[in-house]
Amino acid sequence: xxxxxxxxxxxxxxxxxxxxxxxxxxxxxxxxxxxxxxxxxxxxxxxxxxxxxxxxxxxxxxxxxxxxxxxxxxxxxxxxxxxxxxxxxxxxxxxxxxxxxxxxxxxxxxxxxxxxxxxxxxxxxxxxxxxxxxxxxxxxxxxxxxxxxxxxxxxxxxxxxxxxxxxxxxxxxxxxxxxxxxxxxxxxxxxxxxxxxxxxxxxxxxxxxxxxxxxxxxxxxxxxxxxxxxxxxxxxxxxxxxxxxxxxxxxxxx
Numbered sequence: 001x002x003x004x005x006x007x008x009x010x011x012x013x014x015x016x017x018x019x020x021x022x023x024x025x026x027x028x029x030x031x032x033x034x035x036x037x038x039x040x041x042x043x044x045x046x047x048x049x050x051x052x053x054x055x056x057x058x059x060x061x062x063x064x065x066x067x068x069x070x071x072x073x074x075x076x077x078x079x080x081x082x083x084x085x086x087x088x089x090x091x092x093x094x095x096x097x098x099x100x101x102x103x104x105x106x107x108x109x110x111x112x113x114x115x116x117x118x119x120x121x122x123x124x125x126x127x128x129x130x131x132x133x134x135x136x137x138x139x140x141x142x143x144x145x146x147x148x149x150x151x152x153x154x155x156x157x158x159x160x161x162x163x164x165x166x167x168x169x170x171x172x173x174x175x176x177x178x179x180x181x182x183x184x185x186x187x188x189x190x191x192x193x194x195x196x197x198x199x200x201x202x203x204x205x206x207x208x209x210x211x212x213x214x215x216x217x218x219x220x221x222x223x224x225x226x227x228x229x230x231x232x233x234x235x236x237x238x239x240x241x242x243x244x245x246x247x248x249x250x251x252x253x254x
Contacts, residue, residue, distance in 0.1 A: 048103060054091030063099040069121045159191030164251040168202040175208045197251040215250050
């Protein structure tokens with residue numbers, strides 16, 4: 001298909017579109033975008049300058065890729081958009097409808113990002129990870145491989161989530177112990193850390209700077225105020241040690 005055949009869409013003359021890639025109606029594909037072969041870009045998709053997309057990627061309706069970040073006058077940290085660092089989407093990635101992926105992101109191969117998710121700037125997501133519907137991943141966060149972030153969970157800025165982790169629906173995390181008051185908070189911003197194999201149950205709340213050790217488990221509804229030792233299960237508000245995690249539950253034994 002020639003670029004002139006993209007019905008009612010704008011495809012910049014410098015964009016590179018791979019063989020057998022299909023572009024829907026009313027798309028905007030900006031300058032220096034590169035899209036691989038056998039991709040499907042559905043209707044009303046906007047792809048910002050310089051974005052690279054690998055082979056066999058599906059981007060569904062009304063999704064935005066490569067969006068520059070913005071900040072308000074009273075934002076805690078004034079964000080600067082590095083327009084030279086673009087969004088990178090590897091091969092075999094599936095991106096749902098109404099997703100927003102900012103620039104300065106890197107999405108590795110075979111990732112699934114479901115409808116209405118938001119992935120902020122300077123985020124990396126490892127291979128075969130699933131980002132569920134309406135998940136938000138804030139800026140400067142790294143997500144490992146084969147991890148599952150379930151519907152509606154919130155991963156705060158400056159967090160680290162390892163490989164083979166499970167974050168259940170509606171899990172909340174935080175990075176600010178001062179709740180937006182006093183300049184002291186700027187010295188202590190820190191997201192959460194979930195080591196490889198860590199699991200967090202539905203509706204749990206993880207306070208700033210908390211580390212969940214390798215294969216650690218947080219029970220549903222818990223409020224975690226202290227670090228979780230590796231291969232232990234904690235429960236309650238505040239969460240306390242309940243028992244060790246059985247060996248048959250470890251990721252390495254699956």
